[in-house]
Amino acid sequence: MPSKRSTRLNEIPNTCFDYIIGGGGTSGCVLASRLASNSSCSVLLVEAGRDSGLAPDVLVPGKYVVQLSKDKRGLWELPTVPQRHLNGRVIEFVRGRQLGGSSAINYMALARGPAADYDAWAELVGDHSWRWENIIPLIKDLEDFDPRLPPCFEGYARPEPGLHGKGGPLKIGFGHEMVPGVETFFQACVAAGIPVCLDNNSGNPVGVGLAQFNVRDGERSYAANAFLSDATRSNLVVVTDTECDRVVIQDKKVVGVELFDKVHGNSGYVACRKEVVICAGTLATPKLLMLSGIGPKTLLEKHGIPVQIDLPACGQNMLDHSILTLEYEVDNRIPAHNQIFLDPELLRAAEAQYAQDRSGPLAMYGSSGSVAFPKIPAMYDSKEFQELGTATRKFLLEPTRPSAEIWLGSGPAAYSGPIGRKDSYITHEMLLQNNLSRGSVTVASRDPRALPVIDPNFLSHPFDARIAIETVRMALKVAQTPAYRDTIRKMVHGPRGMDFFSDKADSIPERVLLDFIRENLGQGYHSVGTCRMGRRGDPAAVVDNRFRVVGVEGLRVADLSVCPILTSNHTQINAYLIGEVCARHLMREERAVGRAAKL
CATH class of the missing domain: 3.30.560.10 (Glucose Oxidase, domain 3)
Structure with a gap:
């Protein structure tokens, strides 16, 4: 049986990390692993779902159909609004609710x-x-x-x-x-x-x-057993069954995250020294940004959310x-x-x-x-x-x-x-x-x-x-x-x-x-684009080509929401690639800061 890889919110050993990754799905696992193994920086990986190491059927290829129909604890089941071009039907969007995200529940064919x-x-x-x-x-x-x-x-x-x-x-x-x-x-x-x-x-x-x-x-x-199998590194802490409720911003700079332990019902705040990277996926990432005050101004004001950055494209272009x-x-x-x-x-x-x-x-x-x-x-x-x-x-x-x-x-x-x-x-x-x-x-x-x-x-x-x-x-x-x-x-x-x-x-x-x-x-289980990547000045862009959220310091998005086009593939490979590319950007910048400090 797979082993447990994570801890709980009330067991986190410290209250400040260099990097906080919000979402332990496909991209988040890659990013956390790469950052922790290639630097001495402290990394906190926060996953809203369970530790998939506690669900042995995740590993059995022939049980993927049963997972999608019966393993409710490992799934997000998210209804759409009635679809006006589909006879008013409501469609249920299914995503993985565990370490590894949808890579823990998907059909395993990899198509680039x-x-x-x-x-x-x-x-x-x-x-x-x-x-x-x-x-x-x-x-x-x-x-x-x-x-x-x-x-x-x-x-x-x-x-x-x-x-x-x-x-x-x-x-x-x-x-x-x-x-x-x-x-x-x-x-x-x-x-x-x-x-x-x-x-x-x-x-x-x-x-x-x-x-x-x-x-x-x-x-x-998949992402969890491929990238977190050695998640006992002292500089990487993985916490599960914990939601990122809000990214805390002061003077256009991210300073930490507010977290909620779904098992015990308690909230907590964790400070961030360097960067928060949101990897919650095409459906959850724009939600988290909006709850943090980043998104279309009129929508945020409608719901009484204090506006930090007016970003009309956030949540659009799906x-x-x-x-x-x-x-x-x-x-x-x-x-x-x-x-x-x-x-x-x-x-x-x-x-x-x-x-x-x-x-x-x-x-x-x-x-x-x-x-x-x-x-x-x-x-x-x-x-x-x-x-x-x-x-x-x-x-x-x-x-x-x-x-x-x-x-x-x-x-x-x-x-x-x-x-x-x-x-x-x-x-x-x-x-x-x-x-x-x-x-x-x-x-x-x-x-x-x-x-x-x-x-x-x-x-x-x-x-x-x-x-x-x-x-x-x-x-x-x-x-x-x-x-x-x-x-x-x-x-x-x-x-x-x-x-x-x-x-x-x-x-x-x-x-x-x-x-x-x-x-x-x-x-099609391949939703992309709600925080799309774009050139400087592109009104449809939410992040730049280095995953940085427009108008905010110390905040990035690295998941399928950044894809600027709908690729003709199985998008899990995009999610792996996005986690890898973002990690390389962060490590390159980390090294550049280190070199500058020595001068």
């Missing part, structure tokens, strides 16, 4: 996305260090990549050695055993016109390929991928993830095998699989595309930037009908990329315990509906290829009234597809 995304990031913020050729060495430093492939899959992937790291804390590979159905999915994607991609982390992910996973020897490798699924009952001789949790005997056997040597179904599911990143021409032939601005069209047409992601999943996801113990299902999950709808995160009151007001504003941009329509059509084409003829028995979740075996994808009326999309579209 296209090189062009990082080049665009560099251009937007006026900093060439974000270009692909400059961030690749940092990503390689983060990872320990194992290129070995499961038996009989050697021809399905050929990772480029120079693009992958060795010896880093994050363990990456393909898994020791491949989930059933990958060969069929590959054949179907190729038949539908999607090319093969032998390394979808090469900077050009377009095509169908084997996914790379942050798993090693049957265990999840971007996210969105998700749809097509789901099928298949030949029940094909093993499926759902069968393990519906059959007590199968589950007992799987748990015994996993306990013995970290192998079997609970090691396989969640640690291997296939993903397609297609380029879908119909999107770019549409009226909605032609109505976009020149710069946006150029961005979307870049050859290595995929239109969407189609993922092969084992077991049902949205389907809630009757399921027999032996019934087998597959899911084709569609992650809609490059969405242009912008949402927001604001505060409901000055009460730190109140949930943030989240409005992703899904499908508000006309092109996003086109993305969804054409991605559903593409996914249907994949399932309707001859490769699946002897596999799929029936569609159990898809457009209403469609006959899967006779209605071809291109002939389905758009209104039928739009009805399905509005009834079922959900969050």
Whole structure:
């Protein structure tokens, strides 16, 4: 069982630290580890959730589905406002509430996305260090990549050695055993016109390929066990179940933080000598800034929050991928993830095998699989595309930037009908990329315990509906290829009234597809941009290219909220990278101050 890494608020050994990191998620763990190991400075890492070292199922790849449905103590479940373009539905945003943040609960596939995304990031913020050729060495430093492939899959992937790291804390590979159905999915994607991609982390992910996973020897490798496994350093204190209520500012300079111990119900103040770095995530970071008096002046005054810095962009410009699924009952001789949790005997056997040597179904599911990143021409032939601005069209047409992601999943996801113990299902999950709808995160009151007001504003941009329509059509084409003829028995979740075996994808009326999309579209778990990074003078910027909050001394933000674009990837890699880059900025500045003091 993993060990406990943290302490409580009333056990903190001192009341002043050099650095205070507000949020022990993906970026926060990287930042805390790097700062503490590369300097003598004192570091306090504050996490609102539990110590994930007390939850052994976090490490079991095949239990990620159970985590997301039953492990309530390890989750933030945050409702949105009713979505006016989705029939007024309220969508629940799920995030990790524990050390490691969402890296402790997510699906473990690691996808970097296209090189062009990082080049665009560099251009937007006026900093060439974000270009692909400059961030690749940092990503390689983060990872320990194992290129070995499961038996009989050697021809399905050929990772480029120079693009992958060795010896880093994050363990990456393909898994020791491949989930059933990958060969069929590959054949179907190729038949539908999607090319093969032998390394979808090469900077050009377009095509169908084997996914790379942050798993090693049957265990999840994530921010907490990768970066805090040696969290006994005397200069690093980790406190859990403790919320950052407010950053305290005097004369435009941060001097400390107000904390709240959720277990004991007591509050406390901790002073900061150098800097506070907020790493609470896209949803919680703008909330904390606003509670501290940093945000849109009119909103803060409305809630009686004293204004420290009028920063209208705080909480704005939220971007996210969105998700749809097509789901099928298949030949029940094909093993499926759902069968393990519906059959007590199968589950007992799987748990015994996993306990013995970290192998079997609970090691396989969640640690291997296939993903397609297609380029879908119909999107770019549409009226909605032609109505976009020149710069946006150029961005979307870049050859290595995929239109969407189609993922092969084992077991049902949205389907809630009757399921027999032996019934087998597959899911084709569609992650809609490059969405242009912008949402927001604001505060409901000055009460730190109140949930943030989240409005992703899904499908508000006309092109996003086109993305969804054409991605559903593409996914249907994949399932309707001859490769699946002897596999799929029936569609159990898809457009209403469609006959899967006779209605071809291109002939389905758009209104039928739009009805399905509005009834079922959900969050993509990749929210970014609410404290976006930008150039000096950019009215949409909340932080500069060194993560410093505009107008405040001694305060930075380092999490996915700073991303200036919605990258076509799984954004956990952005979170790791942001923590690493921010740590390097702070350590570089620390060394510069030390040198100046010696002069």
